[in-house]
Amino acid sequence: xxxxxxxxxxxxxxxxxxxxASTKRLVRTGVETVLxxxxxxxxxxxxxxxxxxxxxxxxxxxxxxxESLKETLRKxxxxxxDDAVLLSDAGLEGSDVWATAKAMSAALKKVGxxxxxxxxxSDDGSTGATPGAIAEYLQTPLVTNARKAEIVDRKxxxxxxxxxxxxxxxxxxxxxMTTALTFGEPRYASLKGIMGxxxxxxxxxxxxxxxxxxxxxTAGSKTELLSFAPPPVRGKGQLVEAAxxxxxxxxxxxxxxxxxxx
Amino acid sequence: xxxxxxxxxxxxGSTPKxxxxxxxxxxxxxxxxxxxxxxxxxxxxxxxxxxxxxTYPLDTIHVNDDADADAFLLDPVIDYIDAAARAIxxxxxxVANTLTGKDVAGRLVGRLNAGICADVTxxxxxxxxxxxxxxxxxxxxxxxxxxxxxxxxVATIRPNAFAAEAGGNASVAAIEKxxxxxxxxxxxxxxxxxxxxxxxEEAPVVVAGGRGLGGPEPFDTLLKPLAAALGGAVGxxxxxxxxxxxxxxxxxxxxxxxxxxxxxxxVGISGAIQHKVGMRSSGTIVAINKxxxxxxxxxxxxMVVGDAFAIVPELTKLVTASKS
Numbered sequence: 113x114x115x116x117x118x119x120x121x122x123x124x125x126x127x128x129x130x131x132x133a134s135t136k137r138l139v140r141t142g143v144e145t146v147l148x149x150x151x152x153x154x155x156x157x158x159x160x161x162x163x164x165x166x167x168x169x170x171x172x173x174x175x176x177x178x179e180s181l182k183e184t185l186r187k188x189x190x191x192x193x194d195d196a197v198l199l200s201d202a203g204l205e206g207s208d209v210w211a212t213a214k215a216m217s218a219a220l221k222k223v224g225x226x227x228x229x230x231x232x233x234s235d236d237g238s239t240g241a242t243p244g245a246i247a248e249y250l251q252t253p254l255v256t257n258a259r260k261a262e263i264v265d266r267k268x269x270x271x272x273x274x275x276x277x278x279x280x281x282x283x284x285x286x287x288x289m290t291t292a293l294t295f296g297e298p299r300y301a302s303l304k305g306i307m308g309x310x311x312x313x314x315x316x317x318x319x320x321x322x323x324x325x326x327x328x329x330t331a332g333s334k335t336e337l338l339s340f341a342p343p344p345v346r347g348k349g350q351l352v353e354a355a356x357x358x359x360x361x362x363x364x365x366x367x368x369x370x371x372x373x374x
Numbered sequence: 375x376x377x378x379x380x381x382x383x384x385x386x387g388s389t390p391k392x393x394x395x396x397x398x399x400x401x402x403x404x405x406x407x408x409x410x411x412x413x414x415x416x417x418x419x420x421x422x423x424x425x426x427x428x429t430y431p432l433d434t435i436h437v438n439d440d441a442d443a444d445a446f447l448l449d450p451v452i453d454y455i456d457a458a459a460r461a462i463x464x465x466x467x468x469v470a471n472t473l474t475g476k477d478v479a480g481r482l483v484g485r486l487n488a489g490i491c492a493d494v495t496x497x498x499x500x501x502x503x504x505x506x507x508x509x510x511x512x513x514x515x516x517x518x519x520x521x522x523x524x525x526x527x528v529a530t531i532r533p534n535a536f537a538a539e540a541g542g543n544a545s546v547a548a549i550e551k552x553x554x555x556x557x558x559x560x561x562x563x564x565x566x567x568x569x570x571x572x573x574x575e576e577a578p579v580v581v582a583g584g585r586g587l588g589g590p591e592p593f594d595t596l597l598k599p600l601a602a603a604l605g606g607a608v609g610x611x612x613x614x615x616x617x618x619x620x621x622x623x624x625x626x627x628x629x630x631x632x633x634x635x636x637x638x639x640x641v642g643i644s645g646a647i648q649h650k651v652g653m654r655s656s657g658t659i660v661a662i663n664k665x666x667x668x669x670x671x672x673x674x675x676x677m678v679v680g681d682a683f684a685i686v687p688e689l690t691k692l693v694t695a696s697k698s
Contacts, residue, residue: 125628131515209490210483217484239492239530244480253559255447256477275472276385277567281447283559293629334489334525338505338518346654349675351666357684364639364660364685365692367676371658373579373637374604374696 113169113263113285116225117158117193118216118246119151121177121184131342145184151231152191152298157261157291158229159192159299165263170194174223176204176216182314189309190301196312197223201319206330213245214332218322221250227268228252228288247288255283259294375504375527376409377465381455382427383474385566387419390576392470394538396531397430399497400468401542404433406499412436412465414458414549416451417443424546431542436549444564446557448474452481453552459486464526466504471530472575479530488526491519495535495634508532509634509655533576534635574624579606580635582626582653583614586642586663586682590619596686597641603693609633611643627652641682645670662686 123143130139147155155173162169172195173188175181179200189196199219207215220228228250230243247254259278260271268283273292283289301309319328326332350367354360368374378400382393397413404411410433415423417440424437436458442450455478459465467482469475471493483490491506498505504521506529521527574580581601583593597608608624615625626633627649638656643649645661645668653659654673661670666679678685 209480209492210488213480213484239479239490240476241480241483241490241492241528241530244477244482245484246480248481248484253449254477254481255559257473273473274564275383275390275474275573277565279447279561279565280563281559281561283447287559334487334522334527335491336520336522338520340510340515340517342514343509343516343655346659346673346675348672349659349677351671351677351679353666354678354680354685357681357688360662360678360680360685361688361692363678364662364676364689365696367660368637368658368693369696373658374693 113165113167113226114172114224115158115161115169115227115229116172116174116220116223117151117155117229118174118220118231119155119185119188120148120231121145121175121181122148125149131340145181147184147187148231150293153293153295154229154231154291155188155191155193156298157258157295160296161227161261161263172197172223174220175199176212176219179316185314186309187301189312190305191299192305194312196314197317198314199317203319203327203329206333207328208333208335209239209241209245210334211328211332213242213249214324215319215322215328217246217249218324219317220246222317222321226286228286230288230290243288243290250288253283253287255281255287256290257292258289259292261289375464375466375521375523375525376407377462378404378407378409378411379455379459379462379465379467380411380413380432381467381469381475381478382413382415382423383470383472383478384415384417384419384423387423389423390470390472390533390573391538392531392533392576393427394430394540395533395536396468396470397427397432398539399531399536401431403466403497403499403504407502407504409465410434410462412458412462414455416440416454416549428544428546429540429542430544431539432544435544435546437546438549438551440551442557445561447559447561448477448481449557449559450555451478452485453555454549455482456485457552458549459526464524466521466527466529469528469530471532475530479528482526482528486526486528488528489521490528490530491521492530493532494529495532511651514651532634534578574607574609574626574631575633577607577633578635579604579637579639580609580626580633580653580656581606581639581641582609582611582643583641584611584643584649585613585617587614587619592683593620596683600639600686600690600693603690603697604637606635606637611649640670640674641686643670644668645673
């Protein structure tokens with residue numbers, strides 16, 4: 113069975129984010145690029161499924177990112193993925209969700225899969241909509257927010273989180289799946305894994321390999337980012353030293369009343 | 375794009391209040407764009423829900439009580455929305471920014487070749503173009519996303535960002551089941567958990583506790599009564615969840631939930647960056663902390679330095695008294 117996991121490469125989420133007002137882009141200088149933390153959960157799910165299914169099951173990692181970020185993919189290989197595919201092209205720059213899904217689905221069709229795991233959310237301000245759009249273009253069933261998954265008789269049995277609780281669902285293969293953070297903490301790469309990752313293959317793909325019927329990137333996108341700005345600065349507010357409970361409560365109550373919040 | 379279509383997420387006819395916020399906003403957008411405001415509701419309980427929805431300022435509500443919408447995962451729902459959207463022409467589809475809403479929105483981007491603007495808190499119509507404004511990266515940035523006018527557009531709507539105002543008399547129309555479809559993902563079991571409590575992301579007021587509370591009991595004895603008096607929900611910092619004082623479902627922050635209530639009251643929370651990104655786009659932030667130098671002072675509208683165990687019960691009394 114072939115499991116493919118898509119990962120996004122994002123600026124380290126633990127670093128405080130800054131926006132360059134002129135380029136409307138995130139300042140990446142001095143900030144390390146890492147695997148999107150949510151995608152590490154999807155990769156963990158893939159590796160767990162590989163261990164359970166066994167046999168000739170393989171895990172391929174797929175990313176759409178500039179070629180310069182190639183080495184970041186080694187982290188996924190060190191965690192246990194067998195190989196990787198990197199789709200890079202200047203024509204992809206500035207792609208919105210629609211264009212990203214269009215390009216990724218064309219590439220993923222070429223890569224081929226029995227099960228495709230797509231990170232549900234990304235830390236750098238995406239929409240959570242990409243997996244759904246990819247599933248549509250691949251015309252493949254989509255099951256989201258899985259917290260448990262097993263493969264029985266070539267069917268996917270999933271327990272998934274919903275807005276109101278959880279559901280048990282059964283999906284056919286091939287399918288597209290996203291995982292919830294409750295699936296399990298991502299494993300650490302072992303020293304052996306890190307050493308082994310250096311020898312694993314990262315195959316390159318470009319737009320020329322995809323024969324898309326129109327432009328992607330900024331030009332082909334369905335949305336335009338008009339502005340990307342830091343929020344209005346929330347100034348330091350009032351500070352009140354409360355002598356006792358009643359005084360503190362009154363200070364808060366009066367403040368809420370003034371703002372018509374009570 | 376002139377018309378607006380609201381996808382109504384519900385279970386057995388019960389829907390989150392963001393539905394009514396979207397119905398109200400749909401009217402405003404449709405008026406500015408010179409089109410109509412539609413809604414679509416499918417699955418068991420839809421007709422019943424349409425009776426309530428009808429009192430909001432929509433033009434047409436498309437309804438089908440089709441049980442397949444509940445028996446199979448999402449595919450039937452997407453086919454219905456697709457059919458409704460194609461019948462009314464290039465439209466702006468509004469979907470709640472919930473787990474289900476994100477799935478629906480993504481599917482529609484692919485199905486309708488649509489652009490998407492996510493987690494929208496404000497709209498502007500400029501020269502017939504729809505501009506959608508959203509906080510991103512836990513409030514670190516504000517973006518304005520413009521949808522291409524000739525195409526379909528999708529916007530996911532943040533709960534609590536728009537007002538819900540009843541008033542209207544929409545017509546309810548049956549929508550035909552899309553023909554020739556087979557569905558492959560079977561829902562075997564659908565379990566509701568934690569009902570009766572206001573969902574954290576939807577609550578207009580959040581009262582959150584942290585390490586300073588010292589244990590699990592104050593969440594029940596101190597925070598719950600205040601949250602109840604204010605009509606809100608209780609949340610927690612990561613420290614409190616990690617200590618096992620509250621379930622992780624209450625955790626607000628980078629690895630937990632993102633909330634943006636009108637009022638956020640942080641009790642005994644220091645305000646580390648991990649917490650800040652989950653709540654900084656709240657309307658008003660009030661902090662109660664015994665340490666006036668804690669980081670939360672830097673982004674609170676009001677910081678009260680004092681003993682939370684003494685202040686919170688008194689505040690609950692004041693709020694309760696003001697309502698009677």
